[in-house]
Amino acid sequence: VTAAAAAANAAVVDRLTSAAPVVRGVRRAGDAIAGLDAGLVLHAGPPIQVGDLLAPMAAAIAGALVLEGRAPTIDAAHAQLRAGEVELASAHDHGAVGPVAGVITASMPVFEVVDDEHGVVAHATVNEGLGRVLRFGANDDAVLERLRWIAAVAAPALDAALASIGGIALHRLVAEALNRGDECHNRNKAATAQLVRQLAGAIVRTSPASAADVLDFVAGNDHFFLNLSMAAGKASTMAAGEEAGSSIVTAIASNGHEVGIRVAGTGGTWCTAPAPSADDGRWLDGFTADDAGPLMGDSFVTEVCGLGAFAAAAAPAIATYIGGSVGALNAAAAEMARITVAEHPRYRVPYLDFRGTPVGIDVHRVAATGIAPVVNAGFAARHAGVGQVGAGQLRLPIEPFLEAAATLGGARPGAMAAAASAP
């Protein structure tokens, strides 16, 4: 590693970890997200061709087209999609993220997360809840009705409450959630409870008529905070930005067909590999690995920021949700120190004497060690509308990291061979 490359990496990680993302409000996506006009559908992961869409993402897009009034029925929406009449784009390219299908269209409300330190703004959808929801490809009337309620009732109430208290500093809330057993990817229980705690009085004062329903909606979903964690992560990676010569990963996301990564030194280029499927995990309600589709969603932005699987030691109780032993999950997180360049100055693990989580994934280190990052994941059904079928920890395919390292010109020949033979 040259001194210049090390300095470039340090600069990127410094921006990534000094980001101070504050959720300021909830906006209409079409007004807030640059370039998101009525003709565009944003989705999770790197760009995808219509022919490669998995059933849940296609169904989510169809539901969004009906929601927007661009198709009269779900069937008509699918026909538009097949005919190539729907313009798709990666949410990541528009400063936005969403879990699972990650579909965002103009009328949907999005959280606005501002990092004044670096002058960036990121957006994420409002989490719909569990079960039959759009992000898992459910698109029946009840699903669209809930989305309309979120836009008409929950979003204005959350926006008014956030405005009345001057926003919530998400980096502080995440840091405290790590003290409370969350890793802020697959476990957001403590963060969601703290969010309710910080917002409850303000929601009642600003939206008395809808406050009870809105509070029940937010409080009723253990994963409500996930989208805020993701938006904070997206803002942080936007702050990290681009930097010539840097080998630090700034995005990990999957569209269900391909998982892709971006590196600060190669700008907007996605390096991709086929999206992996879960081979191990904890399955809900009698589902098995056969019911799960490949990895999908933008939520791995949390791992990019030192959360999720990288913060497992802060969240030992997640073992009951994603499977595995506490020791194995901690060991996987500790291994991530071998492929990262820093410890997060804000995101600390009490159990490890408040050491920071490993952060700043370096594709050269991945190439040199043959260690690909692990991520925590909720597994979506391969069929549309079923919802989540399980959760687990997964190791990403190493190829995108090797490709990025080779593009940067720092890969050593032996490293790729070593990686190829790693388990």
Add this chain to the structure above:
Amino acid sequence: VTAAAAAANAAVVDRLTSAAPVVRGVRRAGDAIAGLDAGLVLHAGPPIQVGDLLAPMAAAIAGALVLEGRAPTIDAAHAQLRAGEVELASAHDHGAVGPVAGVITASMPVFEVVDDEHGVVAHATVNEGLGRVLRFGANDDAVLERLRWIAAVAAPALDAALASIGGIALHRLVAEALNRGDECHNRNKAATAQLVRQLAGAIVRTSPASAADVLDFVAGNDHFFLNLSMAAGKASTMAAGEEAGSSIVTAIASNGHEVGIRVAGTGGTWCTAPAPSADDGRWLDGFTADDAGPLMGDSFVTEVCGLGAFAAAAAPAIATYIGGSVGALNAAAAEMARITVAEHPRYRVPYLDFRGTPVGIDVHRVAATGIAPVVNAGFAARHAGVGQVGAGQLRLPIEPFLEAAATLGGARPGAMAAAASAP
């Protein structure tokens, strides 16, 4: 240990740990607590003589007498107290507990916690917040005004909300709080947030006019849940009850003059020692150990139930609050396994592969090992009305445990000598 004694201990600990305390509502103490008529003042710890009262407890009692309309001024109240005109009793003897001074009088609202498993009901005051509050001996107009507001506004709102959702199972909330970094004695942040999460919608529905103020009051106090944890603990120890031959501790409490314990096999007898003072801890706002009074309060009922210092391994972030290293706090908790007879079947520590916390303090084991229990504690100022000056972990004096062991007839001669020479 005879087989009969072991069986007696097992029976006591089984009742202690199978208790299912549910907070059902908030009642006027005079209506809810047996024997608490207008002439009585309940206080923390074992019974105390007026002449032995520390300044903060005397001031809290004086404030309560004014609150009740039994004295026109604080000075007049102190005069009544000095003249022996005020009847005092241990809250513990009335099925109730309170933090620090633990003063309970008839007009105060108390949480009603019911364990239907064993048919017991326990009560605890509503936490007033931090700073200048009655439990620390502040008794000015603002303090009494807040107490009146709690009784008139917060208590009915909390009661109605609890009634509307059928109560909250505290043993479940505590168990989950251990997954979220609380030990439910000196750290109650996650439990308080979860309480707000569970109550917010219900408070808005049942008390729309006062909901915002009540939610701000509850959410604004990191220690709000403490009193509920204590009430759950008191219900559990009442369920444990008395059992001939059992050497299991069922109460640890301090009136600031003496710390006392009770054991299942000796019924209501208190074994006492002078209340210890903090020699180490983390001091707030420039306070030092010199500003702290001796240990005071009923909150050590949490340690009796396997929480607090006994659950330190679930709450590593508490090291920033009570001082000490995470490792040292964990080691102290692990040491408690040497003086307890069981692991709590419900209160589990994720980091220890979900092993239960040590529970069931056996005075014979204390005598045999010379290991006295440790407790977490918030340290009150020695002067009235100052508030909390610090927090820390403290080892209890061993003498009450040795006395109880000797009373039971199971102490071996060598044990006391060994204990006396222990650090």
